[in-house]
Amino acid sequence: MRVIVPVDGGRDCREAIKFIASKKDWFEHDKPEIELVYVQKPIVDRVTEQGEFNLTAYYEATSKAVWSGMRQEIEAIPAEVKKTSLVGHPAQLIPEYANEQKVDLIVMGARGLSAMQNLYLGSVSLATIASSKCPVLVFRQTTEVKPSGLHVGLSVDDSPFGPKCADYLIAHRQFFGADATFEIINVVPDDPLYAPDFVNEGPVPPQMTWEEIQGLEFEASVKTPVEKFDVAGVPVKAVKLIGDPEYVLPKYADEHLDVMVMGTHGKGALRSLVFGSATRAMIAATNLPILVVPNV
Numbered sequence: 128m129r130v131i132v133p134v135d136g137g138r139d140c141r142e143a144i145k146f147i148a149s150k151k152d153w154f155e156h157d158k159p160e161i162e163l164v165y166v167q168k169p170i171v172d173r174v175t176e177q178g179e180f181n182l183t184a185y186y187e188a189t190s191k192a193v194w195s196g197m198r199q200e201i202e203a204i205p206a207e208v209k210k211t212s213l214v215g216h217p218a219q220l221i222p223e224y225a226n227e228q229k230v231d232l233i234v235m236g237a238r239g240l241s242a243m244q245n246l247y248l249g250s251v252s253l254a255t256i257a258s259s260k261c262p263v264l265v266f267r268q269t270t271e272v273k274p275s276g277l278h279v280g281l282s283v284d285d286s287p288f289g290p291k292c293a294d295y296l297i298a299h300r301q302f303f304g305a306d307a308t309f310e311i312i313n314v315v316p317d318d319p320l321y322a323p324d325f326v327n328e329g330p331v332p333p334q335m336t337w338e339e340i341q342g343l344e345f346e347a348s349v350k351t352p353v354e355k356f357d358v359a360g361v362p363v364k365a366v367k368l369i370g371d372p373e374y375v376l377p378k379y380a381d382e383h384l385d386v387m388v389m390g391t392h393g394k395g396a397l398r399s400l401v402f403g404s405a406t407r408a409m410i411a412a413t414n415l416p417i418l419v420v421p422n423v
Contacts, residue, residue, distance in 0.1 A: 128159040129230040143266040149274040162209040166217040173292020218254035258281035277307040280384040288390030293352035313348040314372040368413040
């Protein structure tokens with residue numbers, strides 16, 4: 128498993144590194160390759176009063192300062208790590224580099240040093256989630272992730288994203304720890320005017336109550352992901368929530384979970400959106416680490 132961690136010396140990326148460093152069982156079991164990537168924005172070459180500005184020396188000195196400032200966190204990682212320094216626009220270069228290197232996971236801070244605190248996610252994180260072909264795990268500086276016993280929730284509807292996310296979690300479950308527990312979560316709308324997909328596929332018996340329709344929607348959404356966990360021999364619990372996903376899902380996650388897993392788009396997401404409304408709401412409303420799995 129190849130993992131890259133974009134760094135800039137900020138607190139968010141330090142939390143991401145701390146989480147990785149705490150996964151000693153994962154390092155022993157999967158032998159992951161960890162690469163820390165520092166991307167600094169290009170500056171215009173110029174002439175100073177002291178003469179021509181040495182751009183190469185400037186980039187090297189800046190990179191050295193970042194690596195030195197994060198030495199304590201880096202040394203805590205229980206494996207050799209590769210450190211890469213690049214020059215370019217981070218929002219563009221990080222996903223491009225990850226795609227070129229065919230990495231399996233990006234672990235990054237939600238905001239960098241220059242991001243405004245009132246923004247729920249930095250532009251670099253947004254661009255990486257939108258453009259990356261691999262899953263992205265996003266951390267905030269307020270995140271306090273337990274080193275073990277993680278409760279991991281996977282939000283699903285009856286789109287192909289649920290089974291795809293389930294496949295990824297099962298294949299890389301050691302990343303979350305041998306004692307991690309998993310939940311498959313589906314939010315059923317409480318609006319009787321809402322028509323689940325299966326209603327459009329055929330007639331619904333007139334005697335069916337709204338509660339029965341909700342139950343069928345829930346079963347249709349969790350069935351395949353739960354079966355995948357069962358076949359892999361990984362215990363999982365199916366959880367039904369009722370209400371507006373943009374409200375009830377963040378609330379449930381904050382109260383019961385340590386990590387949330389979501390797809391970039393659900394069945395109702397428009398192609399013009401960067402990612403689905405429920406995923407955007409989750410990112411905005413919770414401080415939990417969020418693993419976003421792309422639709423590729």
